[in-house]
Amino acid sequence: MTEPTLRVENLHTHFFTRQGVVKAVEDVSFSVAPGKILGLVGESGSGKSVTGYSIMGLVDPPGRRVAGRILLGGDDLCAMTSEQMRSVRGRRIAMIFQDPMMTLNPVLRIDTQMIEAIRAHTSVSRVVARERARDALAQVGISAPEERLLAYPHQFSGGMRQRVAIAIALLNKPELIIADEPTTALDVTIQAQILFEMQTLARDSGTALIWITHDLSVIAGLADEICVMYAGRIVEQGTVDAVLDAPLHPYTHGLIDSVPSRGRRGEPLRQIPGMAPSLLDPAQGCAFRERCSRADSACIDQPALSIPIAGRQLRCFHPMPSAAIA
Amino acid sequence: MPAFVIRRLLQSVLVLGVMSLLVFAGVYAIGNPVDILIDPQAGQADIARAISALGLDRPLVEQYLIFLRQALAGDLGNSFVYNVPAIQLILERMPATLELALAATTLAVLLGIPLGLWAGLAPDSWQGKLIMSGSILGFSLPTFWVGLLLIMLFAVELGWLPASGRGPTTEFLGVQVSFLSWDGMRHLILPAINLALFKLSLIIRLTRAGTREALLQDYVKFARAKGLSNARVVGVHVLKNIMIPVVTVIGLEFGSVIAFAIVTESIFGWPGMGKLIIDSINVLDRPVIVAYLLVIVFLVILINLAVDIVYSLLDPRVRIGEAQA
Numbered sequence A: 001m002t003e004p005t006l007r008v009e010n011l012h013t014h015f016f017t018r019q020g021v022v023k024a025v026e027d028v029s030f031s032v033a034p035g036k037i038l039g040l041v042g043e044s045g046s047g048k049s050v051t052g053y054s055i056m057g058l059v060d061p062p063g064r065r066v067a068g069r070i071l072l073g074g075d076d077l078c079a080m081t082s083e084q085m086r087s088v089r090g091r092r093i094a095m096i097f098q099d100p101m102m103t104l105n106p107v108l109r110i111d112t113q114m115i116e117a118i119r120a121h122t123s124v125s126r127v128v129a130r131e132r133a134r135d136a137l138a139q140v141g142i143s144a145p146e147e148r149l150l151a152y153p154h155q156f157s158g159g160m161r162q163r164v165a166i167a168i169a170l171l172n173k174p175e176l177i178i179a180d181e182p183t184t185a186l187d188v189t190i191q192a193q194i195l196f197e198m199q200t201l202a203r204d205s206g207t208a209l210i211w212i213t214h215d216l217s218v219i220a221g222l223a224d225e226i227c228v229m230y231a232g233r234i235v236e237q238g239t240v241d242a243v244l245d246a247p248l249h250p251y252t253h254g255l256i257d258s259v260p261s262r263g264r265r266g267e268p269l270r271q272i273p274g275m276a277p278s279l280l281d282p283a284q285g286c287a288f289r290e291r292c293s294r295a296d297s298a299c300i301d302q303p304a305l306s307i308p309i310a311g312r313q314l315r316c317f318h319p320m321p322s323a324a325i326a
Numbered sequence B: 001m002p003a004f005v006i007r008r009l010l011q012s013v014l015v016l017g018v019m020s021l022l023v024f025a026g027v028y029a030i031g032n033p034v035d036i037l038i039d040p041q042a043g044q045a046d047i048a049r050a051i052s053a054l055g056l057d058r059p060l061v062e063q064y065l066i067f068l069r070q071a072l073a074g075d076l077g078n079s080f081v082y083n084v085p086a087i088q089l090i091l092e093r094m095p096a097t098l099e100l101a102l103a104a105t106t107l108a109v110l111l112g113i114p115l116g117l118w119a120g121l122a123p124d125s126w127q128g129k130l131i132m133s134g135s136i137l138g139f140s141l142p143t144f145w146v147g148l149l150l151i152m153l154f155a156v157e158l159g160w161l162p163a164s165g166r167g168p169t170t171e172f173l174g175v176q177v178s179f180l181s182w183d184g185m186r187h188l189i190l191p192a193i194n195l196a197l198f199k200l201s202l203i204i205r206l207t208r209a210g211t212r213e214a215l216l217q218d219y220v221k222f223a224r225a226k227g228l229s230n231a232r233v234v235g236v237h238v239l240k241n242i243m244i245p246v247v248t249v250i251g252l253e254f255g256s257v258i259a260f261a262i263v264t265e266s267i268f269g270w271p272g273m274g275k276l277i278i279d280s281i282n283v284l285d286r287p288v289i290v291a292y293l294l295v296i297v298f299l300v301i302l303i304n305l306a307v308d309i310v311y312s313l314l315d316p317r318v319r320i321g322e323a324q325a
Helices: A048-056 A082-088 A110-119 A126-139 A158-170 A188-205 A216-222 A240-245 A250-258 B002-030 B033-037 B044-053 B060-072 B086-121 B126-140 B143-157 B182-215 B218-225 B230-268 B273-282 B286-314 B320-324
Strands: A006-017 A020-032 A037-041 A063-072 A093-096 A176-180 A208-213 A225-230 A233-239 B170-172 B175-177
Touching (some): A006 A048, A020 A037, A020 A048, A020 A063, A020 A208, A020 A225, A020 A233, A037 A048, A037 A188, A037 A216, A048 A063, A048 A093, A048 A176, A093 A158, A093 B218, A110 A126, A158 A188, A176 A188, A188 A208, A188 A216, A208 A216, A216 A240, A225 A240, A225 A250, A233 A240, A233 A250, B002 B060, B002 B286, B033 B044, B086 B175, B086 B182, B086 B230, B086 B273, B143 B182, B143 B230, B182 B230, B218 B230, B230 B286, B273 B286
Parallel strands (some): A037 A208, A037 A225, A093 A176, A176 A208
Antiparallel strands (some): A006 A020, A006 A063, A225 A233, B170 B175
16 A cells, blocks of 8 residues: 555644634544545534644634644654745645635736745746746646736636636645535536546646545545535545445435436425524534434534445444345 | 726816815815905905905806816916915825835834734734734724823933924935935834824734635645744735735725825824825915815825726736726
């Protein structure tokens, strides 16, 4: 087994607000191997984006990482100084954001924004940096990259801007790319192209990829492994095929069941009853308890991570009945 | 771009026309300048002669038309008081006012942007809070009162700086300026600070608000994710974005600094246009009042034009040529 690119161990990230402590990420552990794609799935507010920002060291105050280790090729990111962390960002880990309309600075030309990303990490001349920027644009399928370098972000469509953002992420050939719902704001045809390109890229360059999304259909075709997050914790983990075919956690089951399908035409769409809980003052025990049809008095306690089957992890007292378990 | 500039200048002619009509009628409504100008002991015949010499015996419409015809030929009339061309009086005083306004604006920008950035980057630090409370004072204290306090403290108590006047001037690019000699500079400091205070507070608050907003934007987070240094994120990504509103306001305010320098000029005895207009209003010297307001309106129009051009340079989404297409 190869050494993982990134290993997150017992990560806790809390926000110290005036109303109290919000435990956005609680005891999260996972790892990604080179060239593999990990899907981080959950509803809004489940802590998946904060997990991404925690790895980048970009959690905005009043939030901060309070415990855990984040090992990138053996280096603990949590122990780094801010200057060491700056040199890791953009060079060893890159991040792509959700809304391509917002991620590029509207008043700076594309070449400025690409060249600065190179020169922040390597001392090369502007000419060399510019050539690398041009090649990166060509790599993500932007035609006439030489002219496009001189353009401003508003002269690009959303899909093109996201390609530029991906090109920027690729500039320094990072070991890990964290993609925070990068295709959510794009239409499906562009989404499919970008997914395909990212998948090829991870496979060919050995870059590990963390794909944060709420969209199970994206994950199904893209990721190798999946972590399902709920209220700041990972509730289920396993390979994509195993988890999506035979979900063990009632929440995962509910998520999969909520995806509209052609086979159920005419029926009302299914949903998980209730709302995601507030993380400010969470009820004791399993956070999904109040929305769960299988919950009983045992769920008053927080379930520990268990390994019901090899390669799977689960945080539930009453897993869904599944052929695989019996 | 040239078409845009020409169109704007043509619009300004229209504004100037309307402006002159309003001022002309307004001053006429206030009262008769002859009552103030002429010696109370003068006889009826003298008064009549003075009135007809100034052309004040004709109907207002006729007076206005005469003014308009002369104005189109570049003559805005002679001052009733000094009996020299009004425009000449104003142009003589203009460099002093412009110098004061420029000094005040420069001061406000050079201090306001860094202080605003500081307060925006560290809003919870005591320095940030101090800057913000200070700016509230700068906003709310009346200019004339602060001016008097400055004179009391620096001129009367400490005796460091002169209380009034412009001091010696030096010729610079064909204009008389104060700031090139040490003594002139000393005369400039207090009025410039006085006039700058309000703008300074405005720029601080604007810069702070812009910084706070920009820091929450994804492009700042993305810039940090690229591994850029804090200096580059703030100095390039944040600053370039907040300069757009700041430049707009600085431009608009520069016009009002020139126009409202009146208070500061009166307090510090600064021989600029503001002091001239106050004196002229007191004696209803209509040609000077009209000429002054026309000059101010024209300056403000020019400044706004310059702001629009700078704005389009700063914000690539605004391109003047394309907008008209």
